Amino acid sequence: MQALQKIDPISELSGVRIEIEEVGKKFGAFEALRPTTIDIKPGEFVSVVGPSGCGKSTLMLMVAGLMHPSSGKIRVEGKPLSGALTDVGIAFQDHLLLEFRTAMDNVLLQGVIRGLPLEPIRKRANELFERLGLTKAANRYPSQLSGGMRQRVSLARALVLKPAVLLMDEPFGALDALTRVQVRHDLEQLWMTERPTVLFITHSVEEAVGLGDRVLVMAPSPGQVVDEIQIDLPRPRPVSLGEEPELSAFSKRIYDHFARLGVIHR
Numbered sequence: 001m002q003a004l005q006k007i008d009p010i011s012e013l014s015g016v017r018i019e020i021e022e023v024g025k026k027f028g029a030f031e032a033l034r035p036t037t038i039d040i041k042p043g044e045f046v047s048v049v050g051p052s053g054c055g056k057s058t059l060m061l062m063v064a065g066l067m068h069p070s071s072g073k074i075r076v077e078g079k080p081l082s083g084a085l086t087d088v089g090i091a092f093q094d095h096l097l098l099e100f101r102t103a104m105d106n107v108l109l110q111g112v113i114r115g116l117p118l119e120p121i122r123k124r125a126n127e128l129f130e131r132l133g134l135t136k137a138a139n140r141y142p143s144q145l146s147g148g149m150r151q152r153v154s155l156a157r158a159l160v161l162k163p164a165v166l167l168m169d170e171p172f173g174a175l176d177a178l179t180r181v182q183v184r185h186d187l188e189q190l191w192m193t194e195r196p197t198v199l200f201i202t203h204s205v206e207e208a209v210g211l212g213d214r215v216l217v218m219a220p221s222p223g224q225v226v227d228e229i230q231i232d233l234p235r236p237r238p239v240s241l242g243e244e245p246e247l248s249a250f251s252k253r254i255y256d257h258f259a260r261l262g263v264i265h266r
């Protein structure tokens, strides 16, 4: 019954607190992530930006409970994480939709594999499809959808059970620039209504700044957080991020880090 209540129409804020305390990861002698402490507030949107190999995915996999830290602890709502997070939605760069199921059936699969009653999930999926402009796509197969639509279906799938935590690893990486702007806006709108706690990994400085309440800037060798930037700007943020001087100032601060670290050359 609890599961049914959880996916009833959206009302309450659903995010949880995630405490990452001195969490580090070594693969043999190689230090992929230096011990790192991050306290993520319930419903906070935290972006993580950094070059390839700085440990972003490693951090996300540990928060998902899919990889064991070599050191430190992760707590969710004060409880030590011991195994895979369950109340979570995950979206990757690759949409990972099943080609032989329609868009709707891909989303409903979240309920099927958990043995949940499907009707309330279908209702919620229909609402999400409507909000994401996917209503006409519901009965199409992934191969019949554009890249942006597939990624939106993947977003609907991640959100359909109204998870407390949304983990996204470069979810818009494969999209063209304009579609990327649209899906970013869609994600922000959905997050503003439902407020899951989000860990959003990206290579895009503008996207990190445009979406985050806070941006963690990472650097490689060893992977580490080199700056933490609070983005206290109103939402929804502008569609064209470059036109907002305050956002551009944050982006510049991040590019300066990458220039200093030799990640980009000027």
Ligand SMILES: Nc1ncnc2c1ncn2[C@@H]1O[C@H](COP(=O)(O)OP(=O)(O)OP(=O)(O)O)[C@@H](O)[C@H]1O
Pocket: 027, 030, 032, 050, 051, 052, 053, 054, 055, 056, 057, 058, 059, 223
């Ligand atoms: N299972 C593993 N065994 C050994 N090394 C690994 C393993 N997983 C990741 N690494 C290494 O740890 C470092 C961090 O990897 P990670 O995938 O977290 O980086 P990333 O910042 O997400 O990179 P990208 O942006 O390219 O996805 C890399 O040098 C990677 O090669």
